[in-house]
Amino acid sequence: MEDSMKTKSFKESEEVGLRRGPWTLEEDTLLTNYILHNGEGRWNLVAKSAGLKRNGKSCRLRWLNYLKPDIRRGNLTPQEQLLILELHSKWGNRWSKIAQYLPGRTDNEIKNYWRTRVQKQARQLNIESNSDKFFDAVRSFWVPRLIEKMEQNSFTNCCPQNNNNKSLLPPQSYDSTSTQTYTDISSQNPGLSNIDGSSSSSIFMPDLTTVPHFIDPNTIIDGSMCNQELGGYIPEMEEYYYMGNSDIGTECHVAEAYEDVTQDPMWNMDDIWQFRE
DNA sequence: AAAACAGGCAACCGCTGGCCC
DNA sequence: TGGGCCAGCGGTTGCCTGTTT
Structure with a gap:
């Protein structure tokens, strides 16, 4: 300046x-x-x-x-990171627009995340953060690893409960007053048309049928609550969505355990990039 | 133990577009 | 219609803190 x-x-x-x-x-x-x-x-x-x-x-x-009271603090979850990658691939540095899809997160926080984490990784790989090469690296390594983290999270935080009780009762909400519902909006929101795994120009959002490390279908059933975390928030509709699997429960709240893992250093971005070694 | 360094993030800046008179 | 004011946005800076030497 x-x-x-x-x-x-x-x-x-x-x-x-x-x-x-x-x-x-x-x-x-x-x-x-x-x-x-x-x-x-x-x-x-x-x-x-x-x-x-x-x-x-x-x-x-x-x-x-x-x-502001509804600001969320702590590390971004893998779900949020995936969403940021996806939305950035669509809109570029439109931080405020991206932030609309991550309730409680600010544009400043997302911008800082991108600059300090994503661009840092790009630098370390010695490639341009907006280049095709970087996108390929993200698609091939980063996304599967994020999903792997989510899978681990499913077993750690959700599945023991579900193993004991197969009911689809929603876990506790992190906001006990919230009545926000999850909806499969893959057919409702053209701007997010790729989230159901169908072919599209999007390069980031994991295709749940093709990403090699993604949870197998049986796990999805047993850990259905957990996997509804694979989604985001639609400001216009004031609803959360999850990616695909519309046969699972139509109403769900964000698990309290989910909040806990955001504080967990396991979500450190650096270990996701261990493929470099 | 202290200095140097690096990373993360809060805060600031200028620009732009919308609204109102 | 044009000028002023304001909010919102993306880019940038600089401070604080943790890590390394």
């Missing part, structure tokens, strides 16, 4: 007495309390009314990326 521009902006902020840099706990509290009582509204007004010496932009960013 050009120094002169930076200096100018900084001076402008100083001239009107605006704070910059990291937010304090007190500022967070002021902003949160104000929004919870008055709603978001115009951000410049929010900043002023809340008694913050910040500009509206800064308040908006802080709220959307950090303070």
